[in-house]
Structures are given as structure tokens and as C-alpha cells.
Amino acid sequence: MQIVIFTIGTEGDVRPLVALGVGLQQAGHRVRIATDPQCADLVIEHGLEFAPLRGDFQHWMRSDKKAMSKALSPLAMASAARRRLKSMAATWPAQGLRATQDADLLIGNGMVFHLAAALGEYLGLPVAETQLVPTLPSHQPPLLPLPEWARSLPGPFNVALGHATQMLIWHILRPAYNDVVRPALRLAPYSWLGPYTYRPRSHLRLFAYSPTLVQPPADLPANVWVTGPWQLEEGSTWQPPAGLTHFLNDGPPPVYVGFGSMIGPDGGRFADLALQAARKTGKRLVLAAGWGGLRSDDDNDDGRIFRIERAPHDWLFPKMALAVHHGGAGTTTAAARAGIASVVVPFFGDQPFWGHRLQKLGVAPRPLDRAGLTVDGLADAIASADSDDMRRNAMALGERMRAEDGLAMAIAAINGLGIKSRSHG
Incomplete structure (x- = not known):
């Protein structure tokens, strides 16, 4: 089938999805990755098709020194990221529609999962979600930068902080999706509480972090897989100076x-x-x-x-x-x-x-x-x-x-969706 993967961010947000794309291509699928042009060479040199998707994080980090100086303050970064993502999103609907040509499955990573979800909703295509970090609320401390004393809280407090972290992430993303992406695709906006609270989340969700580094929450639903990381194995072919x-x-x-x-x-x-x-x-x-x-x-x-x-x-x-x-x-x-x-x-x-x-x-x-x-x-x-x-x-x-084989587990989960490739003439 033709799979289109959406991902933006730093190179660290793109490389694991290139690794996933390479694995899926080796398993017999066709893979296109929509990401920022600064990562085009990384995609193409690994034999995958590239499609442009604006995500100029390198420019942001170079130009917005004030935001970067406050990068460990969640509220300060949230405000800066809301503005930057809304600006980036202006081109996403058109770029996304071009990237989805002939697609059978859309995969959205991290902050652009909701773009893949909106495109899937508009085009009637199945969607899968990938996350590179443990964003699910659990008894472990959440991803937010925390003061030292907050890293020893009882498990239930961490679960509550995890839900608060999810809502903070949604409100960083909300202007990009509710004000830009969904109206452009003639889709109703999400509520203030967002998709985390009122929409069924039955799509496949793949978490590409090591369960050895971070223990996953107990009793994960059947559609949620913690696969282990997806690594681009370049060492065997790289020629050092x-x-x-x-x-x-x-x-x-x-x-x-x-x-x-x-x-x-x-x-x-x-x-x-x-x-x-x-x-x-x-x-x-x-x-x-x-x-x-x-x-x-x-x-x-x-x-x-x-x-x-x-x-x-x-x-x-x-x-x-x-x-x-x-x-x-x-x-x-x-x-x-x-x-x-x-x-x-x-x-x-x-x-x-x-x-x-x-x-x-x-x-x-x-x-x-x-x-x-x-x-x-x-x-x-x-x-x-x-x-x-x-x-x-x-x-x-x-x-x-x-001993973990995150790619094999992720590919098995995607193949397990049973999606048939459409005839593309």
C-alpha cells in the first residue's frame, strides 16, 4: 500500500520516521514522507519519496533567541510555540493534500498527527498516530520540565500531571488546527477540550520509546503499542574520515x-x-x-x-x-x-x-x-x-x-490493520 508519513521538528523528530519508512518499504509498501525541506536529503538518500511540509524549526531556533533563552519554561515556550505553529500551519492543508496523492494510509507523528487526522477525515482515509516520547499519563513523572521536588510525587499525582500535560500540548496546537487547518478542509473545529477528551481514540497508536528506559502504563488498550525505538542503522555503510x-x-x-x-x-x-x-x-x-x-x-x-x-x-x-x-x-x-x-x-x-x-x-x-x-x-x-x-x-x-526490535513491532502493527492497496491505474 501507499503510506504517507507526516513529521516535522528537528532532525531527531524526522530520523525515526525515516527509519520506519525504510522498514515499511522493505516490507513491500511504498512510502512518502512529508516533512520540512531541510530534511529532504535525509529522506531521499534512504530511498523514500519526499513531499514538502513547512516546519522550519531550525530557522525558528536561530531567529527567536528570546524564546530559546526561556526554552525550559513550559508556559513561555507554550506561548511562543502557539504563535509559530499557527504561522507554519498556513501551508499545511494544501501541502498535505498534495502529499496524500494515491495514499492508502496516513501516519501522523507528534505535533502533526492532527494534520494527518484532518486529512484522513476529509479524504476518508485510515490514520495511524506515532509518538517518539511517552505522552500517555502514567505513574511516571510527565515530560514537562519540573522542579526537583516534583519528580518524587506519588503515582496518582503524576497521572494528573500527565493529563494536564496533554491539555497543555493541545492548547499549544489548537490555534493551528481550529483556526487554520480544519476550516481550510471544511471540517468543524474541535471543542475547547480538544480531541483528547471527547472523540473515540480507536486509531492505531505507536509509541517509539524504549520500555526499558520508561516503563509503559499498565493495561494499555489493544490499539496502543509501545514498540521500542526506531533507529536508522547507518553505521555499517558510513565511511569515517x-x-x-x-x-x-x-x-x-x-x-x-x-x-x-x-x-x-x-x-x-x-x-x-x-x-x-x-x-x-x-x-x-x-x-x-x-x-x-x-x-x-x-x-x-x-x-x-x-x-x-x-x-x-x-x-x-x-x-x-x-x-x-x-x-x-x-x-x-x-x-x-x-x-x-x-x-x-x-x-x-x-x-x-x-x-x-x-x-x-x-x-x-x-x-x-x-x-x-x-x-x-x-x-x-x-x-x-x-x-x-x-x-x-x-x-x-x-x-x-x-534486545528490543521496535521497527519489527511497529511494522507488524501496521500490517495488522489489514489495509488493502487501492488500484492506482
């Missing part, structure tokens, strides 16, 4: 430092801090620039630093001693699967949640405050993550996570 191979072979495993798609005004400061912490701990360093431009003018590295733009995590992380990163869901999963400990410096959203999960599992020290980060604080965290106990815990966690 010769200098990186020489650097890795020329000493003990280094520390990885990289913040992926995160962009802040202080990339140079972070790079300098990392270099100084490396000197203080005596560690070698692989510094990944990423979207955020993690670069330094400090050339006095004594051959202990190797700088790269990026490298596939499944190739690089098993060769590292540990990873210093932002705590994004994808990077967190990759480090844990590789069996290495982490030092987490959250930037926004769900990143404090993942940092605290790793801490609770004994594979990371307490997440570090980005604004107050110091050389001594980073050096102490690296030393803690490099301890014997954390190394043992990380190796055991990685072994359990590598």
Missing part, C-alpha cells in the same frame, strides 16, 4: 560532546567549556558541531580534541567512553543502546525528563543547568559518568535495549 579513524585508534576511548539540533546563543562558550573540562579530566574529546555550531577558536588542544560536523550515533557511540549531550530522545536512546554513560545538559522540552530518567537508571549524574554550566561542574560530571558503577550500569542497560 581518515583523521577520525586515526584519532580513535591513537588512544583510549574519548568523550563525545554534541548537542545535535539544539541552537543557542552560546555555542562557542559550550565548546570552550568542553575543551577546558577535557584538559581538567585528562580526557580526549570528539566535538560534534551540529546545528548549534559547537565550535571554538581555542586551538591549544594538544592533539586531544577531534572536531566533526556529525557522525552516525550507531557507529560513533560504541567507540566512546561516554557522551555529553542535550538529552534529546534520539540521542538519549542512542547512548543508552551503545552501553555508555551520559552527561545531560538540557536545552528545552522533554530533555530534562530524559536526563532524570538516565540518572534514575544509574547511567548519568544529575542533569546540569545550561545557564550555570562551569568547567568544574562539567569536569566533575564527566568524572562521575566515567566511574566503574556507571560504566557497569550502562553496559547492562545497553544489552537490554539492544
